[in-house]
Amino acid sequence: MLKTENLGYAYAGSPPLRFPNIECAKGEHWLVLGESGSGKTTLLHLLGGLLSPKEGRIVLGDTEMNQLSRSALDQFRGQHIGIIFQTAHFVQSLSVGDNLALAQSLAGMKVNRERIRELLSRLGLEHKLRSKPSQLSVGEKQRASIARAIINQPAVILADEPTSALDDSNCKQVIELLEEQAQAVNATLLVVTHDARLKDHISHQISID
Numbered sequence: 409m410l411k412t413e414n415l416g417y418a419y420a421g422s423p424p425l426r427f428p429n430i431e432c433a434k435g436e437h438w439l440v441l442g443e444s445g446s447g448k449t450t451l452l453h454l455l456g457g458l459l460s461p462k463e464g465r466i467v468l469g470d471t472e473m474n475q476l477s478r479s480a481l482d483q484f485r486g487q488h489i490g491i492i493f494q495t496a497h498f499v500q501s502l503s504v505g506d507n508l509a510l511a512q513s514l515a516g517m518k519v520n521r522e523r524i525r526e527l528l529s530r531l532g533l534e535h536k537l538r539s540k541p542s543q544l545s546v547g548e549k550q551r552a553s554i555a556r557a558i559i560n561q562p563a564v565i566l567a568d569e570p571t572s573a574l575d576d577s578n579c580k581q582v583i584e585l586l587e588e589q590a591q592a593v594n595a596t597l598l599v600v601t602h603d604a605r606l607k608d609h610i611s612h613q614i615s616i617d
């Protein structure tokens with residue numbers, strides 16, 4: 409249901425990047441492994457519609473993403489794709505709850521406070537509903553990022569290096585949480601990483617080196 413063909417990208421002044429074809433069925437969990445500089449973040453941004461491919465195509469469900477206009481793509485992303493970035497980006501002036509409400513309304517969905525409360529509680533963050541992002545610990549911010557990525561029950565969850573800065577016990581906790589949450593909404597999960605520890609957790613693997 410998430411499929412790429414002959415995907416390529418080129419930054420000005422850098423050698424072109426080419427990516428192996430990807431085909432992930434609904435609900436499957438995949439690891440995309442690659443060394444530093446191999447293009448993992450670029451691939452994740454292409455799959456999330458944040459960059460447009462220079463060549464090739466990306467198909468999610470019945471939608472060919474590169475055929476969508478900029479505004480249609482923004483709405484499509486908000487409704488169907490959840491992204492966990494390497495560094496969390498929140499609107500600092502809004503509470504955690506309001507950041508999640510913003511993610512709902514930007515996707516053209518109705519704000520559902522009950523779902524926000526329920527999701528934060530599932531992630532052990534109910535007490536942070538009214539806190540500002542700056543009042544969260546690093547681990548709490550990471551869980552809040554996961555909450556924001558799955559608030560709209562996306563078809564696909566993309567995570568960029570979610571564990572590389574963590575010790576073994578936190579690494580295990582975060583990857584288990586991601587897998588559990590992806591499973592709860594039957595989303596396809598794709599984790600890009602150079603963290604070899606994850607090889608034992610997710611069996612579908614693709615290398616982009």
Ligand SMILES: Nc1ncnc2c1ncn2[C@@H]1O[C@H](COP(=O)(O)OP(=O)(O)OP(=O)(O)O)[C@@H](O)[C@H]1O
Nearest residue numbers: 419420422442443444445446447448449450451602
């Ligand atoms: N904005 C940019 N302009 C020019 N070149 C870039 C830009 N962003 C990335 N690159 C180059 O593209 C290549 C792939 O970068 P990318 O960030 O996708 O790799 P990565 O595998 O995620 O690396 P890391 O694990 O170190 O984060 C690298 O050679 C990088 O130097």
